[in-house]
Amino acid sequence: MTYPKDLLSTRAIIEHGRYALIPPEGLVNNQLPFFEKCTASIIASPKLGASFVQYLIEMEAGGKTTKAFGGNGIESFVFVREGTLDVIVDNKKYELTQGGYVYCPPHLGMILENNSNSNTKLILYKQRYIAVEGIPEPWLVCNNINNLEPSIYEGMEDVTLIDLLPTDMSFDMNMHILTFQPGGSHPFIETHVQEHGAYLLSGQGIYYLDNKWVPVKKGDFIWMGPFIQQATYAVGHEPLSYIYSKDCNRDPEI
Ligand code: UGY
Ligand code: MN
Numbered sequence: 482m483t484y485p486k487d488l489l490s491t492r493a494i495i496e497h498g499r500y501a502l503i504p505p506e507g508l509v510n511n512q513l514p515f516f517e518k519c520t521a522s523i524i525a526s527p528k529l530g531a532s533f534v535q536y537l538i539e540m541e542a543g544g545k546t547t548k549a550f551g552g553n554g555i556e557s558f559v560f561v562r563e564g565t566l567d568v569i570v571d572n573k574k575y576e577l578t579q580g581g582y583v584y585c586p587p588h589l590g591m592i593l594e595n596n597s598n599s600n601t602k603l604i605l606y607k608q609r610y611i612a613v614e615g616i617p618e619p620w621l622v623c624n625n626i627n628n629l630e631p632s633i634y635e636g637m638e639d640v641t642l643i644d645l646l647p648t649d650m651s652f653d654m655n656m657h658i659l660t661f662q663p664g665g666s667h668p669f670i671e672t673h674v675q676e677h678g679a680y681l682l683s684g685q686g687i688y689y690l691d692n693k694w695v696p697v698k699k700g701d702f703i704w705m706g707p708f709i710q711q712a713t714y715a716v717g718h719e720p721l722s723y724i725y726s727k728d729c730n731r732d733p734e735i
Contacts, residue, residue, distance in 0.1 A: 492696070498530035500690050500709045505700035508537065518544035518595075521605075524702045525678050531704055533608035533726065535678040540566070540595040540603065549590025556587045556610045556619070558656060560724060562682070564601030567594040568623070575623045582656070584622040584646055586610070604680055604724065611653045611731050619651040626658060639665040650730050660722040661686065661715035670712040674733065677705040677725045684721030686713045 494502040503524050510520035518541040525531040551557030559568060560582040568575045568583045569592040575583055585591045587610035595601040612618070624645070631641035639662035646655045661684070670689055685698040689712045690705065697703065697713075703723075705711050715721035 492701075494690075494695065495529070496691065499706050501525075501529055501702075501704040502688075502690070502695055502697065503702040503704075510539075515546050515548035515550075516544075517547060518542075519546075524680075525704045529704060530706050531678065532676060532728070533606060533678060535680075535702075535704075535726070536603075536605040537680075537702075538593075538603040538605050540564075540593070540601045542595060542598050542600065544601070545594040546592050549592055550605070551585050551607055552588065552590030554587050554610055555607050556654065557585045557591060558604075558606040558654075558726075559583050559591065559593060560604040560656070562602040562604060564595065564599055565597045566601050566603065567596050568592070569594065570621060577623075578625065580626040582622075582624060582626070582645060584619070584656075586619045586621060587612075588618060589621065606656075606678065606726060608654060608728075613650075613731070617651050619647075619649070619653075622646055631658075631660065634659065635668045637665065637668060640667075645724075648729075652729070653731050654726060654728050656724060656726055658682070658722060658724050660720050661713065662720050663715050663717055665721075666714040667712035670710050672708055672710050674707050675728050676707055677703070677711075677727055679703045679705065679723045679725035682722045682724060684715055684719040685717040686715045686721040688713045 492504045508522040520539045522537045525535040561577045566577045629643045631643050634640040634642040641660045643658040681701045687694050688697045
């Protein structure tokens with residue numbers, strides 16, 4: 482790093498409690514307890530207004546966590562953006578490659594290990610599970626997005642959706658991947674109670690957030706709070722694709 486050639490500027494937009502756009506250029510690395518040979522950027526937390534915590538983690542070769550992440554009522558999720566990862570839950574090892582993921586239910590925690598010779602890039606997520614009497618707890622899910630068949634989104638051939646977790650009442654969250662071919666868009670501007678933590682895996686677009694159009698691209702993170710107006714048009718030459726969280730299957734408390 483050296484002095485910039487021009488005035489300092491940023492595309493980041495932070496509206497506490499409403500929404501945020503966090504581009505990769507502004508990310509700052511943190512050290513976390515029990516994460517060895519890892520750098521972590523915390524991209525969403527209750528301090529922003531989110532009900533969950535989301536991280537971008539880079540694990541060096543030999544990097545690992547030395548204490549279980551999640552458990553005691555906290556459900557967790559890890560997705561491999563680049564490289565490979567071993568995830569150990571309940572003494573069982575799950576070997577992930579790029580596109581692989583593990584969802585860990587709230588009574589279990591996961592240990593992460595990079596046993597390869599190169600860096601691994603992860604998306605990590607945790608939130609407090611909302612139990613409902615009479616509904617069984619969710620179960621561990623391990624898969625790779627390359628094994629899942631995308632479905633056509635809202636009848637639009639150039640937009641596809643992948644659900645990473647089961648659409649079962651036991652689950653109070655899901656992770657999805659939406660992919661828009663250039664020129665593709667949402668069918669309408671959404672306004673809904675659910676939050677999203679969205680990480681852009683590829684492409685470029687113009688995103689409608691809180692009644693403003695904002696340019697976005699690969700590597701950006703968008704937090705959308707409850708009832709924030711949202712939709713996108715994909716632009717450029719590559720599909721716009723993002724992985725996003727969504728809370729589901731629960732009746733809000735009053
Ligand atoms: O599932 C969703 O709510 C999704 N369509 N939202 C979004 O892409 N902003
Ligand atoms: Mn939405």
